[in-house]
Amino acid sequence: MRKLRYFLIFLGFFLLFPISAKQSPKPEQASNYRVVKGDSWFGIARKFKVSAETLAKLNGRTTSENLYERELLSIPNGNEKISLSSPESLIKEKSSYPLERKERVVKKYSELTYDPHKGIQFVRGNSSLVRASLPGKVVHVDYMDGYENFIILEHQNGLYSIYGNLERIQVTEGQQVKxxxxLGILSKDKGLYFQVNRQKQSLNPERILEGGI
Structure with missing residues (x-):
């Protein structure tokens, strides 16, 4: 049952959100809001009577960053404080680069409904060794078409990291890693797929890695 639980979590990480029908610019009653053309951080914040800074921080962003049409935002439910930390601040130590050397990202993280991508894809360069980005526990090792052999690590504060496109895996489930x-060796013809989640919410891996590169 435990293995099935982590596999279902993994499926939740990778399944793409379906394209929904055209959204109305009216605020949704749920805790999410779909960005429409002309929206701004401050405009959306006014609709929901919250601080623009709180809204941006809840979504791991800042008010200086652009919003994208059809992007899905989480809306504060009234319990969040103005000083709410961004997801990156949940990481107590700097994350390490998951490869031997820095490689170019060929597919970036995206929350756009028409082109979602929940992680980043590195080019298959000179790096072959895959390393743990943060200390944690190996909670799932498996194979999936499109991602080949993959590993899920569980970290503090509900954080998970996923490493895909491995040819060989050199850890076992239940193992603690620093x-x-x-973790393993990359496939010969594919670059590393790397994803970071807080529970089922995907985070931008490049932002997570910034402090450690």
Whole structure:
């Protein structure tokens, strides 16, 4: 049952959100809001009677960053404080680069409904060794078409990291790993797929890695 639980979590990470019908610019009653053309952080904040800074921080962003049409935002439910931390601040130590050396990102993270991508894809360069980006526990090892062999690590504060496109896996489920520990070897013709989640909410891996690169 435990293995099935983590597999279902993994499926939740990778399944793409379906394209929904055209949204009305009216605020949704749920805790999410779909961005429409002309929206701004401050305009949306006024609709929901919250601080623009709180709204941006809840979504791991700042008010200086652009919004994208049809982007899905989480809306404060009244319990969040103005000083709410961004997801990146949940990480107590700097994350390490998951490869031996820095490689170019060929597919970036995207929350756009028409082109969602919940992680980042590195080019298959000179790096072959895949390393743990943060200390944690190996909670799932498996194979899936499109991602080949993959590993899910569980970290503090409900954070998970996923490493896909591995040819060989060199850890086992239940194993505790430290940052930079060897996880496996990349496939010969694919670059690393790397994803970071807080529970089922995907985070931008490039932002997570910024402090550690």
């Amino acid at each position: 940052s930079k520990d060897r």
